Amino acid sequence: MxxxxxxxxxxxxxxxxxxxxxxxxxxGLAVQAPVTEDCPxxxxxLSGSITHVVGFxxxxxxxxxxxxxxxxxxxxxxQLATVASRVQSAGGAGxxxxxxxxxxxxYQPLGIEPGYNCLYFFxxxxxxxxxxxxxxPNTVCPDPLAxxxxxxxxxxxxxQVTVAGLADADYPxxxxxQSDPVNLGQYIGIKCGAAWCEVGxxxxxxxxxxxxxxxxxxxxxxxxxxxxxxVPAADGSLxxxxxxxxxxxxxxxxxxxxxxxxxxxWVQAATVVLEARLPEYESKLNFDPGANRILLCxxxxxxxxxxxxxxxxxxxxxSHWWAKIVSASGRVAYRCVTHRxxxxxxxxxxGGARWRWLTNDETGWIRCTDGCCTVH
Numbered sequence: 001m002x003x004x005x006x007x008x009x010x011x012x013x014x015x016x017x018x019x020x021x022x023x024x025x026x027x028g029l030a031v032q033a034p035v036t037e038d039c040p041x042x043x044x045x046l047s048g049s050i051t052h053v054v055g056f057x058x059x060x061x062x063x064x065x066x067x068x069x070x071x072x073x074x075x076x077x078x079q080l081a082t083v084a085s086r087v088q089s090a091g092g093a094g095x096x097x098x099x100x101x102x103x104x105x106x107y108q109p110l111g112i113e114p115g116y117n118c119l120y121f122f123x124x125x126x127x128x129x130x131x132x133x134x135x136x137p138n139t140v141c142p143d144p145l146a147x148x149x150x151x152x153x154x155x156x157x158x159x160q161v162t163v164a165g166l167a168d169a170d171y172p173x174x175x176x177x178q179s180d181p182v183n184l185g186q187y188i189g190i191k192c193g194a195a196w197c198e199v200g201x202x203x204x205x206x207x208x209x210x211x212x213x214x215x216x217x218x219x220x221x222x223x224x225x226x227x228x229x230x231v232p233a234a235d236g237s238l239x240x241x242x243x244x245x246x247x248x249x250x251x252x253x254x255x256x257x258x259x260x261x262x263x264x265x266w267v268q269a270a271t272v273v274l275e276a277r278l279p280e281y282e283s284k285l286n287f288d289p290g291a292n293r294i295l296l297c298x299x300x301x302x303x304x305x306x307x308x309x310x311x312x313x314x315x316x317x318x319s320h321w322w323a324k325i326v327s328a329s330g331r332v333a334y335r336c337v338t339h340r341x342x343x344x345x346x347x348x349x350x351g352g353a354r355w356r357w358l359t360n361d362e363t364g365w366i367r368c369t370d371g372c373c374t375v376h
Contacts, residue, residue, distance in 0.1 A: 070105025084193030094120035094145035111154025172350035225354035254351025290328030
């Protein structure tokens with residue numbers, strides 16, 4: 001089998017939503033916006049208002065060897081938190097848990113065809129099952145799907161993973177692409193009630209955690225994200241580096257719901273772990289092998305004790321979001337941050353983080369207050 005992996009971050013921690021132009025901080029600080037995400041920008045009916053809140057979803061290019069394949073995006077249902085209970089009472093009918101979009105590629109192990117595909121859970125005889133059903137250009141997942149067994153598509157293996165002491169709320173209503181380290185392929189991670197479900201082709205192998213720790217943010221992949229990092233190639237494109245990295249939110253990130261929590265003081269938001277040295281990450285994000293800390297502060301540069309205007313900031317202001325990155329070896333670097341406010345959606349954004357794909361770069365996502373943050 002050809003090498004097939006998911007690439008991850010090469011530059012930073014990026015905001016929810018799509019950044020198409022220069023963005024501004026809360027008091028007008030202009031920062032250079034990242035490149036448009038190479039994923040669908042129209043609303044996904046199954047996801048509704050959370051379509052563009054990227055922390056719920058995942059979007060990556062799969063790669064064969066050193067060549068990138070199509071974009072594969074997976075969008076969690078806006079009702080994912082209740083899908084498991086609906087499946088139990090559906091009498092064998094299929095309930096859509098996620099919608100998958102392929103920009104022209106076919107990924108046979110997961111039954112993904114070009115266009116839109118629906119991931120269904122169903123329980124015909126007390127055993128949870130899953131199936132990918134291609135829709136082509138159609139965007140609406142039939143809900144419920146009366147006879148998933150008869151529908152065209154591919155049935156997939158489902159493994160329910162539970163952690164002792166965790167309850168339903170400890171499994172976030174999100175979905176992730178995850179990597180099979182043995183068969184060098186992809187499988188799907190997604191909430192399924194009081195469990196994290198791994199969904200893939202028969203016999204797939206689960207990826208081991210890069211860093212072990214206590215609590216849900218280290219034991220449930222929906223909170224954190226782990227992938228192989230991408231680095232620039234000589235022609236300016238991206239290539240997989242072969243080095244894995246993981247981004248873990250702090251345990252109480254979801255409890256910081258107001259900018260005042262970060263006002264004039266540095267609060268740790270995430271830890272990024274690299275398994276080996278990558279010079280590109282040292283220069284751009286101050287990341288060393290081992291555990292690197294990302295802290296956030298909002299206020300003037302003086303209040304947050306930012307010594308000088310960080311790289312890629314195009315203007316200055318009295319108050320703004322800032323990031324301080326402390327490398328595993330103790331070096332300190334500062335960056336500008338763009339905050340995207342999603343409070344108008346009226347949804348609870350999980351206190352998680354993940355890597356995020358852009359058209360000619362890769363970045364990441366981290367929850368901050370009632371929105372998301374970009375580190376430039």
